[in-house]
Amino acid sequence: MAKIYTYDCTLRDGEQCEGINLSLEDKLLIARRLDEFGVDFIEGGFPASNPKDIAFFKAVRHMRFEHSRIAAFGSTCRKGVAALDDPGLADLLECGAPVVTIVGKTWDKQVTLALQAELSENLRMIRDSVAHLKAAGRRVVFDAEHFFDGYVSNKEYALECLRAAHEAGADSIDLCETNGGALPFDVERIVAAAVAEFPGQNFGIHCHNDSGCAVANTLAAVRAGAVQVQGTMNGIGERVGNTDLLTVIANLELKMNAETVGRSNLQQLTDVSHYMAEITGAPVSAHNPYSGHSAFAHKGGLHASAIARFPQAYEHADPKLVGNRARMVVSELAGKASLLQKAAALGIDLEASGANVQTILDDIKNREARGYTYEVADGSLALLLMRHLGEYSPVFTLESFRVIVDDREDTGALAKDAASEATIKIHVGDQRFVATGEGTGPVGALDSALRMAITEFYPQVSNLELVDYKVRLPDESQGTGAVTRVTITTADAHGIFGTVGVSENVIEASWNALVESIEYGLIRMGRKNG
Known part of the structure; x- marks a missing residue:
């Protein structure tokens, strides 16, 4: 098999896509996932063009990559300037990128x-x-x-x-x-x-x-x-986009007898596609080649009856090879193997526990229909599995919370002086705690209040850091009445994990995601439930 090297430029060309703005944590998460997938080169951006890219190249020096090499991007020396004296080339060397x-x-x-x-x-x-x-x-x-x-x-x-x-x-x-x-x-x-x-x-x-x-x-x-x-993940980029590197990888591996990430890693392709969509905020089209929800879906009666006897008639490739699955629109096929593997990665052995995997899958499916997604919410998924196994007990129970947003100066749309205050009342065991926290936004105020309330019982909560917060409207057609999905990324000594909350009220959705981030973070640090 011919070796074809893969060079991802999502962190530069992809970020030039209209509507996409990646945080530093987003870029580091993407780099980590690309390495796990087996991409050969990851282009990190211009090493001296803006503070975020400067911080990226500093941070990435301390990350261990199993496969990928980081590339810094720049231009040739300037007109009339010797390469030795060119500041742009000096920045490329100073950032330390090997490529x-x-x-x-x-x-x-x-x-x-x-x-x-x-x-x-x-x-x-x-x-x-x-x-x-x-x-x-x-x-x-x-x-x-x-x-x-x-x-x-x-x-x-x-x-x-x-x-x-x-x-x-x-x-x-x-x-x-x-x-x-x-x-x-x-x-x-x-x-x-x-x-x-x-x-x-x-x-x-x-x-x-x-x-x-x-x-x-x-x-x-x-x-x-x-x-x-x-290319870029899912083809995002300036104007109408770049080459979709994931589609190219699948075609090279499955159609052209070439080696890119390898057949084993190729099974991650659908997961990588949706992971990147959640991080970047650019959704994967249902009809996206290989990774789309409808890529291997069968609705027509003729197709549905034939597919069971001769899948190759309407499937150009085995969906399992790219981590996707065949799907009958009327009667969906369950992805039990995927759930078992994901649970095992989270340290949960569903088979040994005797859990009804189909019941869990049905629950996940119903939740996704209501707006949940677990693509980047490992913490929420782990807690959901623990609930099904009877291994979950809450860190605390909520009596009530209240959030006040106070803007004392009316400067219209340019106002920047609003402040938030949150008061929560919770019970930990037989003890009642009341705390008030402040923040520039309601979520920050809730986070502050919650930490103050439970620190006495769980002092290790100080080791959890909220590093990213995203809001999505899964069904934008409903306008202000749409269900809101909030994803929170939290960092601890073991790395980064995500949680998700869903509600028609953005504050409630944020609270749900925040609570699960605290609960799962404490579990990762050794807090025993029950």
């Missing part, structure tokens, strides 16, 4: 009109930048920006740009279909020409989806000799 990707122009019109540089100066910038980074001991990827437009406009010059990177020692030259307008047969022809021009040079491909051909163009490039594929 550096630099973008350079290969379209003559871009060089003369956008960069306003001589064609020879652009070649110097490419050659010196790659050589400088290689001399510093980095693995260097050269992103050949607008290569396909450049090839059509001035083939000789576009190839000269590649030659500059090749002779300077670039480990991979990734041809960028930047405008997203090329078609697969053109991509295959042009990539084949580049591969033939530079024997022994590794080539990659980076596509955008403006004409709906990003995945097809990426596969065409592999057919022509590319050995590295770039």
Whole structure:
């Protein structure tokens, strides 16, 4: 099997998608999950472009990755500036990433009109930048920006740009279909020409989806000799998006006899897709290839009757290979194996406990219909399983809570001085506690009050830190009457976990997720229920 390297740029190109803004914790969670999935390279962003990316590269140095290598992204040295003196290249080296990707122009019109540089100066910038980074001991990827437009406009010059990177020692030259307008047969022809021009040079491909051909163009490039594929999780990105790296991985593994993440890890694909959707807030379409809810769904009577006898008739691949499942719309098939595996990962042996797995699945299904999701809520899922097993007892019981939001200065939509106060009354054992907490928002005030109330009984709660808070409307068509889903990410000494709460009232949904974060966090720290 041919090895095709996977290069994920969700943390840079993906974040350029309209409506997506990842926190530092989001980026670290994504990096961790990509490593678990087996992606070869993770592009972290510009190491000196903003405080969040600077913090990412500092934090990621202390993370242990089993498979992935982190890449920093930047540009060639500036026009008229030596590579040794260029501050951008210095930032790329200083961030400590073992892989550096630099973008350079290969379209003559871009060089003369956008960069306003001589064609020879652009070649110097490419050659010196790659050589400088290689001399510093980095693995260097050269992103050949607008290569396909450049090839059509001035083939000789576009190839000269590649030659500059090749002779300077670039480990991979990734041809960028930047405008997203090329078609697969053109991509295959042009990539084949580049591969033939530079024997022994590794080539990659980076596509955008403006004409709906990003995945097809990426596969065409592999057919022509590319050995590295770039893309984002679920295809998110600027304009209409980038190549969906997950779809490419599945097609390469299952259709083109290539090795990417490996057949074992491929079974994580659907879980990875939905995990990324929950983190980024960009939902996976039900009709998304391989990972969508409807990707292997069967509704038509003819299909439903035939699928049991001959699945290949209406399933182009075995859904189990990508962690999905076949589904009859009228009578859904249960995912018992997935639940058993997930429970085991949470330290719960459902089989040994004699639990009715189907009953648990039905409960989860009913909850998901009401707006719950457990994709990034391991804490809530573990508590749900414990309830079914009779192994759960609450940390406390709630008597009541009240939240007040006070805005003393009327400055309209620009007001920033609102404050929140929460009072809660709870019982721990036979003791009653009343506490009042303050915060800039109602959830922060509730968190403060709850911690004050239970600290006397559970002092270890101080080791739990709320690091992220997200609100979703699963059914936006209902407007202000829609069910609200709140997910909370909490950090402790063992890592990060999520909890979920659902209600028509956002404060109640937040309270439910907050309580489960405290309960599960205490369990992880050794608090014994019952």
